[in-house]
Amino acid sequence: MKWWLALMLAVLLAGTARGERLVSQLSNDSVEITSSFDGERMNFFGTIMPDAGSEQQFVTGPFHVVVVVLGPTQNRVARQMTNNFGVWLNTDQVEFDNFPSYFQVLSSARLRDITDITTLTTEYILPEAHTLVANDAGWWKTAVFGRELVRLMTEQGLFGVNEGGVNFLSENFYSARLTLPSNAPPGPYLALTYVFKDGQVIARKSEGFAVRKIGFERFLAMSAVQQPLLYGLVCVVLALFTGWLGGVLFKR
């Protein structure tokens, strides 16, 4: 009973005396893909303040901030080639359902200095955390293929961890910069910001932004899906016309 009272006391103390909140902002709430889209730079700002209603006048650090940017999910598959009688074949594969198509971590220090591995995993801050899901393939194969999938995504520039991507401009004001690559898949994105103090998450916030095609690119992508027959016919007519025009222009 004694430890139970101690815990209650601790909770009460934490609830009244201490409390920080995060006020943050994204530089843009939508990224528009136009014909010259070559990636986009985004900024994340925030300040850590005493929670409303708490008795604190100011916050005391040191704080650490981790910003996780998640792209729309897809069902991905990782495949392995093996040598069969001299020929290399795809022989094994593991499916990862609802796997993020984009995942970047920005942090103000090395992740392992900020908190322990359990917190990083349960909060889905490490890329590998997304591969640790129940899978028909069994845990060993899931772990092996998951690590390879994260490596492949990292090579494509879609996954990454930037330890030092968050800068503190003062004790409690931070900014972070992220460059979305040109192959960032369109869809809804989520930016999750965690504030750590002494290895514990003391505040968190999530903000959404959208990466979407606009104008002519949107029109093309929409018509390819909604009017596939017409789209195909237009492609063919365009090809026939280009071929004919080429023949006329270059005829001597």
Add this chain to the structure above:
Amino acid sequence: MQVYLPIAELSMNLFFLIGIGGAVGFLSGLFGVGGGFLLTPLLIFSGVPAPVAVASVTGQVVAASTSGALSHYRRGGIDLHLALYLVLSGILGAFGGVAAFAILRDAGQLDLVISVGFLVLLGFVGTLMLNEAIRAIIKQRRGVVVRERLPNQHNWMHRLPMRVRFKKSRLYISVLPVLIIGLFIGFVGSLLGIGGGFIMVPALVYLLRVPGNVVIGTSLAQVVAMMAATTILHAVQSQSVDIMLAFCLMVGGTAGAQFGASAGKHLRGEQLRGLLAILVLAVAIRFGLSLILAPADPFSMAVLGGAR
């Protein structure tokens, strides 16, 4: 200058796309083939997803072959009757090819089938062509007059039932080998993203004995019609035709093809065939090596469901 490809969902350099379109177009004008067998691997190597590359190249092949087909048509070098049979059976084959494409992609074996397909087809056709071209060159060096093949030399294939008269080709042959050739090229072409001109020309010459003056034109007309149908099939079924990508390749390709065609006039027929044979064999060897050499990365990934 970067241009965003809305279906491939990545941006590429405009001049790079027009450049490879032009380079492949030059070769296709030089040798009278569509060039899909070079362009598709090049695009995949540059990072375009394989389904988008295959489907968009079909659009480019239509454009590259159109100007050639038109000029042959004006000269009367197309047997429309024969082309019709080839196109109809080709479209039927293309339905099978596009369906097989989707099944293999989901099973993860598309790369293997593309590699083996290219290796077998290109290796076989390339060896035949090189052999034939070398013999012709040696004969010419010795001063032997190369005898033109007689168009009415028939073989057993022509005596099968259901004979049809093809006036322009001066042939009265069974329609069955014609349909089988069309079906096969339709299937292989849509599966591998190639026009199949380099298979069609030898098949018409050696199997059907079509006279030389209508071979190229008929083959080009068949490629235009069949690839147009395949483009529409890919657009409807996998929605992976990228019109921006296809257009950039078309612009380069049609321009390059004109220069290639005029450069081709300075080379003799057997030299051209010999060079094309070496090119075809080189691509075949490259695919063969990819099957037996240890890959740089034994792991690969793909998105399931949908075209991308």
